[in-house]
Amino acid sequence: MAKALLVIDYSKDFVADDGALTCGQPAQAIDQRITELCKQFLQNKDWVIFPMDAHLKNDPYHPETKLYPPHNIIGTAGREVYGQTGKWYLENKDNDHVLLMDKNRYSAFQNTNLDNYLRERHIHDLTLTGVCTDICVLHTAIAAYNLDYEITIPRSAVATFTSNGDEWAMAHFKNALGANIAD
Template identity: 30%
Template sequence: MRSAQAPSLPPLRPRRGDARGGTFSWPVSKQTSKLLLVQTAANGFDALLPRVGAGEPRCSGSGEVSPPVERDSNLHHEGMSIVWSNHSPNLKGHYVNRLDTTKAAIVVIDIQNDFCHSRGYQGLRGRDVGRVQSVVGRIEEFTREARELGVPVVFMQNLHDPESDTHEWRARHLEPRASQSCLPGTWGAEFFTLVPQPQDHVLPKARYSAFTNTGLEALLRSLNRTSLFFCGTATSICVETSLRDATCLDFLVTLVEDCCGDYSDIAHNNTVRSVASGFGAVTPSKHVMEGLRISAGHG
């Protein structure tokens, strides 16, 4: 898959520091106002890259092309800056590269029948599962290319066991529910379309966060992985909760926006705003992969 070229940008305008390091900004224009902050391995500093545009059709794992997904065009801050961190005194000379293939890992959240299939739990409740299905094909391609670059892929599998779920957890919904999603051993708990490969890691989870009693943190530490790229569903619940927890555990986090799905655009876009404003980077998969290839020497 060949990535689109990043748009040419106006010259950097220094805000402080000198030629050896400091903070720089691009003049905000109509061209740059819709670009996102994401770190590139090529230049050794953060760069602005375009996010996935509104109106792009998406292909589901079954090969069906879903209607274009509307995106909020006013998600991000008007002022954007970058930190040239190779020699930044604030970082004491340590350059942190979120696109280093020796530090990166992909975390795929809850792509399961009960959350994605029209006959699954959410589909039978009337949720618009087509929005979730539309990102599955892209997740499949993204994880395949990550494996080829030696980046580990972790699949989180949501499992709710009535025998072990606490009363408080079951009572979290204000309205009573007659059934439960992702029961162990059921079709609903199985992965939707995606098939984890032998080298992948599959971890069960019983709460929204991928880090609650799952062993995920220990696994990532053992693999020496510090930069996490989040995909999956639902963007606003399990993906966002997992990403927030990862930030608080001192991982670098990136929301791979076009590999995350939710049952409404409002919910999805709210998470994009939240992550971009205080937790990590938000960028489309093609630019993540472009940076990973450069890091691996394949750019």
């Protein structure tokens, strides 16, 4: 059965020290693990999908404008995939099994074609990685659960702003969504 790795919002703005809305060191520490997973999935002829925030500068209509500083602005370096993972993406972006897709809400399923893309390829098992564990990864996992996908969350490949947020989200993935927690 086909599988997909989702690398959620792993951008310079969310990960780099000078990122506009950075998780900093915890997010930087998962770079190597995400890259390893990307390589593994592609070698197995599975899919690697990069759902990436895509915002307009100073958009008065987007609810995140009131919550966070401007981040992942379309056309800026802040949207580039971060680190080793970014290098891997650039080397493999033309592969039919690698996709970067824009999203404009926390969940990678909201207002996107992700569900159709996965179903067309008979993908039922999803591994969710990236940032932020308790925001975009969480909302994507909830949507995946509600769409009946099997979910795996590797602890070593997600990060967020606080350890409390990370711990709460991991418990929620396991206890409320039935996700497989891997390492």
